[in-house]
Amino acid sequence: MxxxxxxxxxxxxxxxxxxxxxxxxxxLDVEWRKASHEEDGAAA
Known part of the structure; x- marks a missing residue:
């Protein structure tokens, strides 16, 4: 956005x-985020 x-x-x-x-x-960014398994919602 x-x-x-x-x-x-x-x-x-x-x-x-x-x-x-x-x-x-x-x-690609979405796939990386989905694969990170972070639960706090912070970007990697």
Whole structure:
């Protein structure tokens, strides 16, 4: 979510610049989190 906000902010603050493009695919991050077996919910 924060990445989307940051990209939108960049585009709004720098209208003359090329927008930053990012593929928000967090599949690997989700798999790492699921495999960590942490119970406190803190990110690794």
């Amino acid at each position: 924060q990445l989307s906000f940051d990209l939108d902010h960049w585009a709004a603050s720098n209208p003359a610049e090329q927008p930053i493009m990012a593929e928000p695919d967090f599949t």
